[in-house]
Amino acid sequence: MGKKIRQVLMVFSLVLLIVSYPGGVLAEKVINYWNFVSEYEAAYKDYYTKVFSEEFQKLHPDFRLNAVTIPYEGSDAKYIAAFSARINAPDMFVGKVPYFAGGLGVADPAPADLQRIWGEVMVEKIQDFVKYEGKFYGWPLETDLGMTLFYNVDIFKQAGLDPENPPTTLTELLEYAKKPTKYGPTGVTQAGFALRYSGNPRGIADKWLPFLHAFGGRLYGPQGKKASGYLDAPAAIESLQFYGDLVNKYKVSSVTIGKPMDAFSRGRAAMLYRESWVVGWLDQNAPDINYRVAPLCKQERYPGISLLFTQSNMVYKFSPYKDVVWDWMRFITSKKHDVNIAKILGTLPVFAENFKKMMRGRPDEEAVKVILENPSSPYYEDPFINEIAFRIGEAVLEVLFNKKTAEEALKDAAPDVDALLARKELIK
Amino acid sequence: MKEKVKKLILGKSLREKQLRTAYLFIAPCIAYFFLIFIAQIPHILYLSFHAFFGLDFSKYVGLSQFIGILREKLFWTSMWNTLYFSCLSIPSVLGLSLGIALLLHYIKTRIIKDFFKALYFLPTVCSLVAAALIWSWIYEPNIGLLNNLFLKIGLLPQTWLHNPYLVIPSLVIMNVWVRLGLGMIIFVAGLESIPMVYYEAARIDGANRLRQFLHITLPLLNPQIMLVLILETIFTLQIFDLPYVATEGGPANASRTIVLHLYQTAFKWNRPGKASAISLYLFAMILILTVVQWKISRKRVMY
Numbered sequence A: 001m002g003k004k005i006r007q008v009l010m011v012f013s014l015v016l017l018i019v020s021y022p023g024g025v026l027a028e029k030v031i032n033y034w035n036f037v038s039e040y041e042a043a044y045k046d047y048y049t050k051v052f053s054e055e056f057q058k059l060h061p062d063f064r065l066n067a068v069t070i071p072y073e074g075s076d077a078k079y080i081a082a083f084s085a086r087i088n089a090p091d092m093f094v095g096k097v098p099y100f101a102g103g104l105g106v107a108d109p110a111p112a113d114l115q116r117i118w119g120e121v122m123v124e125k126i127q128d129f130v131k132y133e134g135k136f137y138g139w140p141l142e143t144d145l146g147m148t149l150f151y152n153v154d155i156f157k158q159a160g161l162d163p164e165n166p167p168t169t170l171t172e173l174l175e176y177a178k179k180p181t182k183y184g185p186t187g188v189t190q191a192g193f194a195l196r197y198s199g200n201p202r203g204i205a206d207k208w209l210p211f212l213h214a215f216g217g218r219l220y221g222p223q224g225k226k227a228s229g230y231l232d233a234p235a236a237i238e239s240l241q242f243y244g245d246l247v248n249k250y251k252v253s254s255v256t257i258g259k260p261m262d263a264f265s266r267g268r269a270a271m272l273y274r275e276s277w278v279v280g281w282l283d284q285n286a287p288d289i290n291y292r293v294a295p296l297c298k299q300e301r302y303p304g305i306s307l308l309f310t311q312s313n314m315v316y317k318f319s320p321y322k323d324v325v326w327d328w329m330r331f332i333t334s335k336k337h338d339v340n341i342a343k344i345l346g347t348l349p350v351f352a353e354n355f356k357k358m359m360r361g362r363p364d365e366e367a368v369k370v371i372l373e374n375p376s377s378p379y380y381e382d383p384f385i386n387e388i389a390f391r392i393g394e395a396v397l398e399v400l401f402n403k404k405t406a407e408e409a410l411k412d413a414a415p416d417v418d419a420l421l422a423r424k425e426l427i428k
Numbered sequence B: 001m002k003e004k005v006k007k008l009i010l011g012k013s014l015r016e017k018q019l020r021t022a023y024l025f026i027a028p029c030i031a032y033f034f035l036i037f038i039a040q041i042p043h044i045l046y047l048s049f050h051a052f053f054g055l056d057f058s059k060y061v062g063l064s065q066f067i068g069i070l071r072e073k074l075f076w077t078s079m080w081n082t083l084y085f086s087c088l089s090i091p092s093v094l095g096l097s098l099g100i101a102l103l104l105h106y107i108k109t110r111i112i113k114d115f116f117k118a119l120y121f122l123p124t125v126c127s128l129v130a131a132a133l134i135w136s137w138i139y140e141p142n143i144g145l146l147n148n149l150f151l152k153i154g155l156l157p158q159t160w161l162h163n164p165y166l167v168i169p170s171l172v173i174m175n176v177w178v179r180l181g182l183g184m185i186i187f188v189a190g191l192e193s194i195p196m197v198y199y200e201a202a203r204i205d206g207a208n209r210l211r212q213f214l215h216i217t218l219p220l221l222n223p224q225i226m227l228v229l230i231l232e233t234i235f236t237l238q239i240f241d242l243p244y245v246a247t248e249g250g251p252a253n254a255s256r257t258i259v260l261h262l263y264q265t266a267f268k269w270n271r272p273g274k275a276s277a278i279s280l281y282l283f284a285m286i287l288i289l290t291v292v293q294w295k296i297s298r299k300r301v302m303y
Helices: A002-020 A038-054 A075-085 A097-103 A112-121 A124-130 A153-158 A170-178 A201-214 A234-248 A260-265 A277-285 A322-332 A335-345 A352-359 A365-373 A385-400 A406-426 B002-010 B014-036 B038-048 B064-070 B073-106 B110-125 B128-139 B145-152 B167-192 B196-204 B209-220 B222-237 B241-246 B258-268 B272-297
Strands: A029-035 A063-069 A092-095 A138-140 A147-152 A182-184 A187-194 A269-275 A291-294 A312-315 B050-053 B057-060
Touching: A029 A038, A029 A322, A038 A063, A038 A322, A038 A335, A075 B258, A092 A097, A092 A322, A097 A312, A097 A385, A112 A124, A112 A322, A124 A138, A147 A153, A147 A365, A170 A187, A170 A234, A170 A269, A187 A260, A201 A234, A201 A385, A234 A385, A234 A406, A260 A269, A260 A277, A269 A277, A291 A365, A312 A322, A335 A352, A352 A365, A385 A406, A385 B258, B002 B014, B014 B038, B038 B050, B038 B272, B050 B272, B064 B272, B073 B110, B073 B167, B073 B222, B073 B258, B110 B167, B128 B145, B128 B167, B128 B241, B167 B222, B167 B241, B196 B209, B209 B222, B222 B272, B241 B258, B258 B272
Parallel strands: A029 A063, A029 A092, A187 A269
Antiparallel strands: A092 A312, A138 A312, A147 A269, A147 A291, A182 A187, B050 B057
8 A cells, every 4th residue: 555655656746747847837937037237127127027927928828027137247157158058048138239149149130020110119329239230139228329428516616617618528628627636645536537447348448439439539440350550540549548648647537536436426526428327327326416417528529429339138049938038029119118117217218209208308418419410430340349348448457557558558459359350250 | 906896895894884984975075076077177178179159159279279378468467467466375374374373372271262263264264255345345445444544554545456566465465364264273283283292302402492393393284384385376376256356357457367367268258168278277287386386395204
């Protein structure tokens, strides 16, 4: 009797195991969504989960959304490990289109209907950033038009500067930055202009970009094959020298002041260049900071959209639920949800129609108009732009920390970037 | 050999039973070590001869990655930083932990001795990530504890982790704080195992404290010194957590260590082949250094 009971229990356990293993009869179908952008964490996690469970599940009752925020610093490693193993890889994820579509080859191109619809509804100036080789791969988290000049009105007034007339050229920016800069025993305690000097070098390269473009330079040639002759050209050298001089010669900025956003939000920096999402971030995290937003400064030319990347939602090419995930993308990229997300985050919406309405009355309205009216700066679509930007960021750091002159740093970096640019030929 | 294995498995004597039990106890550890470390070596060798493009495409490239790495400035910068870190950290850990162990050895009251042992050992159980975060705050140039202390005693504040020339020494201080306890415990155990009769005999012969230390303590602590030396060499050559959390290898690569470089090559830039080649260089370096240390200092001291 005991033996029979044991046999029945064993068979029962075996059946239970078979039907409940991932993909089995009882297994819940979960769409895993990974996001590493901490600024958007709550909005995307909470809003997406709510919309999925309350609205989308009516269309696909078997599915559940598991929204996960992964730490930014370890995100590259986590993505590569998951996609390489193809186990527990996210079905939908946030990232940079050229890298995930071209460099890793894991992003799925949008279906034909979305290729058409997105082309019609998305703000035109950002479409290139979510395309790879002419095809849409992602839906951006916001309309990111690159950086604008944020300045602290109170610090301007204390320093005798007119907040109604912010600097318009880089030469003026330097002059303006001199007045509010304060010094203590360790150096600068209040920066005239805060710049990025720590963290991932690719972010450091990104923050230098408006300076490079303002001097008329570019990272590499329009064909995407050579950096030599561009990255080490006089315009690029002059712009990096200017950038380094802000720290080392004129001492209006510092490499000890902390992260620029922290410094600005604590009233320890008079000016900084940042993206439009910072408007929402400051409202939520530093409501006491009295700031205004102005267009980026010109020098040889107006820098326009100076962006290395924009973050987008993408679909994993080998997801077992790819069709459902694309359905979800169709659902969540509607005009209604676009507005709701932009309201929660204080960012600019992605739909051109929503964008026009919501841009009005924002602190960065005029600066954004200038961006839209002017031609964009070069866009760098290389699939290995992560690594390229890292190498260029290192060159910027060498200058900021006074280890090399701008000319030495960029002349050393250019051949390395040439080699990285050559890599894309090998994946074709 | 076959007979020995057979005896070990089927033998019924007490010695064979004890051996069988001992092997069973260490079997999980050996299995883990084999599966996680040893079994990966052929795969690492395979990877190091291949360049990867994207996740699905790789190409046999022979020795070119091994040669290419040697031409890379970043590799040598990382290597130099690692060696610099090791050269500062190993003697500091060794000297300070031995010094503290000697001081503790002379404390006769058990409770005070145990209290200090626990106090010095505490940072060892703290994770390096937590240590890095604590020390990042201590080193903060404007609001950090250390600079405030410097100002109070009239010294010029420093930029510590933000200064390319101070960053490695600053990381070494963090590392010493964490690693001191382990070395100290090993040395205390070693000191307690030295028979007191040697010291009594030396005292009768007129040897002072310094001579006793140089001619009795140091030679008899040789196995412990070797152990700490090898452990610290392996640990510091593989240092990753501290620079990863505290500086991310900066400023301007001044604290980029070889394992951090390896990690970024593999997981930031998706180049497992190149990262495997770097890991083989690191493996060879640690192996050579350990063998050299072992050969030089393995002589036994008998009185």
